[in-house]
Amino acid sequence: MNGTYKENRMNSQRPAARRQTVNMRNVYVASFFAAAALLLVLSMFLFFNVSEIKIEGVTLYEQDQILGVGGVSTGQNLVRTNTDIVEKRLKDTLVYLDDVKVTKKFPSTLVITCTEAEKAADIEYKNSYYVLSASGKILETKNPAPTGDIPVIKGFELKSLSQGDKLASEDSFKADILKELLNDLHDLKFKNIDSIDLTTRSDIKLMYDGRLEIKLGSSVDMEYKLTYLKAVIDESITDDYEGTLIYNGADSGISAIPKSQDESSKPDDTSSAKPDDSSSAVSTDTNIDDGNTWNNGDAWTGDDTQGYDDNTWDNTDTADNNGGTYDNGTADWGYDNGGDQGYTDNGYVDDQGYTGW
Numbered sequence: 001m002n003g004t005y006k007e008n009r010m011n012s013q014r015p016a017a018r019r020q021t022v023n024m025r026n027v028y029v030a031s032f033f034a035a036a037a038l039l040l041v042l043s044m045f046l047f048f049n050v051s052e053i054k055i056e057g058v059t060l061y062e063q064d065q066i067l068g069v070g071g072v073s074t075g076q077n078l079v080r081t082n083t084d085i086v087e088k089r090l091k092d093t094l095v096y097l098d099d100v101k102v103t104k105k106f107p108s109t110l111v112i113t114c115t116e117a118e119k120a121a122d123i124e125y126k127n128s129y130y131v132l133s134a135s136g137k138i139l140e141t142k143n144p145a146p147t148g149d150i151p152v153i154k155g156f157e158l159k160s161l162s163q164g165d166k167l168a169s170e171d172s173f174k175a176d177i178l179k180e181l182l183n184d185l186h187d188l189k190f191k192n193i194d195s196i197d198l199t200t201r202s203d204i205k206l207m208y209d210g211r212l213e214i215k216l217g218s219s220v221d222m223e224y225k226l227t228y229l230k231a232v233i234d235e236s237i238t239d240d241y242e243g244t245l246i247y248n249g250a251d252s253g254i255s256a257i258p259k260s261q262d263e264s265s266k267p268d269d270t271s272s273a274k275p276d277d278s279s280s281a282v283s284t285d286t287n288i289d290d291g292n293t294w295n296n297g298d299a300w301t302g303d304d305t306q307g308y309d310d311n312t313w314d315n316t317d318t319a320d321n322n323g324g325t326y327d328n329g330t331a332d333w334g335y336d337n338g339g340d341q342g343y344t345d346n347g348y349v350d351d352q353g354y355t356g357w
Contacts, residue, residue, distance in 0.1 A: 048078045051108040058114045060096045066112060069093045070102075078104050090114070095164045098135045120182050121196070122146040123153045130158060134186060136167040136179050151185075151206075153178065155199030174198050177219045184223045190230050208233065211242040211259075229254065 051074055055066050067073060070086045083102035090100040090112075099115040117133040122143070131140035131147060141163050146152050156178065159168040169175040178198060185193060197205040206214040212233070216225055225247050232245065232254050242259040 048107050050074050050076050050078050050081070050110050052110070054109065054111045056111065056113045057116065058097075060116055061094055065094070066090065066114075070112065072110060072112075078106065078108060078110065081110065086112070092164070095137070095139055098133060098137070119147060119150055120186070121151045121153050121178075123156050123158060125156065125158045125161075130161070132167060132182075134182065136175075138163055138165045138167065151182075151193045152195045154195060154197045171201070173201060177201065177204070177222075180219065180222060181226075184226050188223075188226055188230055190226055211240075212237070213244045215244065215246045217247055224250075232256075 050072070053067065053072060053074060055063055058066060070090050072081065072086055081104065083104065086102045087100045090097055096117045097114050098117040101113045103111045103113070105111060117135065117137060117139055119131055119139065120134040121132045122129040123132055124146070128141075129143040129146050129152070130138055131143065132153070133139050138160065141161060156174055157170040159170050160166065167175050167179065169178075178196075181196065181204075184190075192209040194207040194210055197207075202218045204216040204219065206216060208214055214229060216222070216229075228250075229245060229247065237245075237256070241256075244255075244257045244259075246255040246257070248255055
């Protein structure tokens with residue numbers, strides 16, 4: 001009986017002990033959260049105040065401008081600083097900042113890292129010039145003259161005309177084409193582009209170094225076309241060569257047409273080029289694409305892909321082997337069976353020019 005009594009007493013004491021343990025645990029948890037809340041309050045008002053602000057990547061604005069527009073200063077609390085708001089203020093107000101990243105470095109440093117806008121092109125519109133950044137933002141408006149050293153965009157109808165606006169056109173496709181084209185030129189380090197004509201989207205034209213008109217065609221496979229053209233210019237075009245480069249297609253190569261000496265004369269060569277060719281120049285006597293050559297004896301050798309049928313000319317005024325007219329000529333260049341620019345029985349005087357047209 002004594003044993004039963006003791007057991008009953010012990011069992012009655014156990015719930016009380018459990019309740020005491022639970023209460024102590026709750027006290028500890030509550031104390032922890034109270035301490036955390038106190039620490040948070042102190043950190044927001046007393047601790048972690050900004051003692052240093054680092055500004056990186058800025059050359060166009062003064063430090064005071066960055067701090068004033070961003071709304072930050074030493075002494076403010078680092079924890080309570082809203083970095084998203086600071087970034088937005090800077091990007092929206094300072095047009096020459098393309099990107100801004102604000103980071104906290106505890107206990108007391110704020111870092112503002114900026115990426116400045118890069119002038120990529122001048123858009124010619126209504127007798128004024130609008131400076132466009134590489135990211136597609138209008139940096140400057142209504143300039144009376146182009147900036148220089150960056151391409152001038154022609155045939156582009158601007159829709160947004162205010163400083164800081166994103167690039168937009170009445171023809172939305174043109175905006176996408178222009179951004180892609182400028183990015184490709186930048187990535188390929190394709191320099192010395194004077195102008196870009198987007199008047200007709202299917203007939204994009206570039207002017208290179210004031211001496212080469214590049215007919216790119218449509219915007220399809222634009223990166224490939226530009227890579228191809230750059231290789232030809234770098235490897236196969238002499239520095240004094242003037243004329244037109246026409247992209248004919250991946251299989252047909254690039255035609256190089258020398259600049260005519262006068263308006264009435266026919267271009268004295270139709271050449272094609274491929275970037276992996278070993279030739280060092282496109283001149284009046286070299287066809288790079290298919291191996292055909294105007295040699296020193298004025299003979300056109302190689303295949304007949306250009307429509308010349310392996311005809312040979314010497315330095316006399318004799319006609320060609322077919323009777324004087326090239327009836328298989330390339331229509332693109334006007335070899336039209338004796339038309340206004342057809343080749344007749346008048347011979348070729350030398351390998352630099354044609355007479356008797």
